Amino acid sequence: MAQGRIIRSISGFYDVDDGQKITRCRAKGSFRKKNITPLVGDEVIFAYQGMIEEVLPRRNRLIRPTVSNVDQAVIVFAAVHPEPNWLLMERFLVMVQQQGIRPVICLNKWDQVEEFGAAETVKMAQCYEQAGFRVIRTCTLTGQGVDELKQELAGKISVMAGPSGVGKSSLLNAAAPGFTQETGGLSEKIQRGKNTTRCAELLALPEIGGFVADTPGFTSLKLEGILTEDLEKFYPDFAQHSRECYFQGCSHVAEPECGVLAAVKNGKIAAARYEGYCAVWKELKEEESQEIVK
Numbered sequence: 001m002a003q004g005r006i007i008r009s010i011s012g013f014y015d016v017d018d019g020q021k022i023t024r025c026r027a028k029g030s031f032r033k034k035n036i037t038p039l040v041g042d043e044v045i046f047a048y049q050g051m052i053e054e055v056l057p058r059r060n061r062l063i064r065p066t067v068s069n070v071d072q073a074v075i076v077f078a079a080v081h082p083e084p085n086w087l088l089m090e091r092f093l094v095m096v097q098q099q100g101i102r103p104v105i106c107l108n109k110w111d112q113v114e115e116f117g118a119a120e121t122v123k124m125a126q127c128y129e130q131a132g133f134r135v136i137r138t139c140t141l142t143g144q145g146v147d148e149l150k151q152e153l154a155g156k157i158s159v160m161a162g163p164s165g166v167g168k169s170s171l172l173n174a175a176a177p178g179f180t181q182e183t184g185g186l187s188e189k190i191q192r193g194k195n196t197t198r199c200a201e202l203l204a205l206p207e208i209g210g211f212v213a214d215t216p217g218f219t220s221l222k223l224e225g226i227l228t229e230d231l232e233k234f235y236p237d238f239a240q241h242s243r244e245c246y247f248q249g250c251s252h253v254a255e256p257e258c259g260v261l262a263a264v265k266n267g268k269i270a271a272a273r274y275e276g277y278c279a280v281w282k283e284l285k286e287e288e289s290q291e292i293v294k
């Protein structure tokens with residue numbers, strides 16, 4: 001019996017990496033009765049004959065893509081093309097933190113900042129840094145920021161998230177010698193049907209250690225299971241200011257004498273960050289009122 005991690009799942013089989021080699025396994029028949037479905041990322045006890053005997057407790061579970069025990073999500077956006085959707089960034093940040101996963105923001109194609117100006121992207125990079133997030137500015141053409149990205153990936157289980165065409169696969173190829181992830185997006189578009197059903201795969205990072213899952217990317221994201229009153233948990237930069245709110249349970253959206261709004265006015269919280277919060281809050285509120293109608 002040995003312990004390893006599922007790195008791939010293909011039609012009923014699971015490839016388990018124990019650090020030495022990869023063993024193709026089936027799941028024990030009793031799993032089905034117990035409603036256990038092994039996931040990519042799971043730590044398992046397995047027999048070398050090719051049988052998963054036990055799935056060890058999961059730390060967390062990301063839904064898109066479906067990977068468990070994730071340390072961090074690298075959220076990749078392009079500086080200019082495809083045009084960054086900052087509200088989508090807010091949703092990514094909330095979703096990832098809701099699962100207890102650390103977000104790392106990667107703004108790729110930084111060469112486009114010089115080419116096109118992109119004052120908005122430069123401003124947002126600072127805004128997220130000010131909010132306490134790790135922000136890496138990268139360019140796969142010049143190699144800018146690639147070492148920083150490698151440092152973040154080293155020894156951890158990471159998932160690349162973000163829209164398609166922003167350079168996720170290119171970044172992995174730049175960060176890991178030997179990786180040959182397909183880039184350019186075209187074939188991904190053709191295969192989209194296939195890709196959405198296929199599970200993510202964990203790629204072992206040579207030299208630096210750890211695993212990373214590449215994903216085709218998606219451009220929409222619906223937040224589920226979050227209450228408006230819990231939203232500010234995912235805005236750690238608001239915490240010290242919300243203590244100054246006059247009303248207990250202040251939503252920071254409409255109440256008078258709000259500490260968060262005051263911090264926005266005196267520049268301690270970036271206005272764009274606050275606008276993102278309000279937009280997500282309103283979305284969640286709308287859903288809550290629909291729930292009540294049902």
Ligand SMILES: Nc1nc2c(ncn2[C@@H]2O[C@H](COP(=O)(O)OP(=O)(O)O)[C@@H](O)[C@H]2O)c(=O)[nH]1
Binds near residue numbers: 108
């Ligand atoms: N200008 C520029 N283009 C890049 C950069 N990184 C990737 N690309 C290009 O962006 C396109 C999409 O890259 P890809 O890695 O397939 O994106 P993915 O869909 O997120 O995996 C490809 O044509 C890449 O050559 C970069 O840093 N700067």
Ligand SMILES: [Mg+2]
Binds near residue numbers: 169182183188215216
């Ligand atoms: Mg890709």
Ligand SMILES: [Zn+2]
Binds near residue numbers: 251
């Ligand atoms: Zn408030």
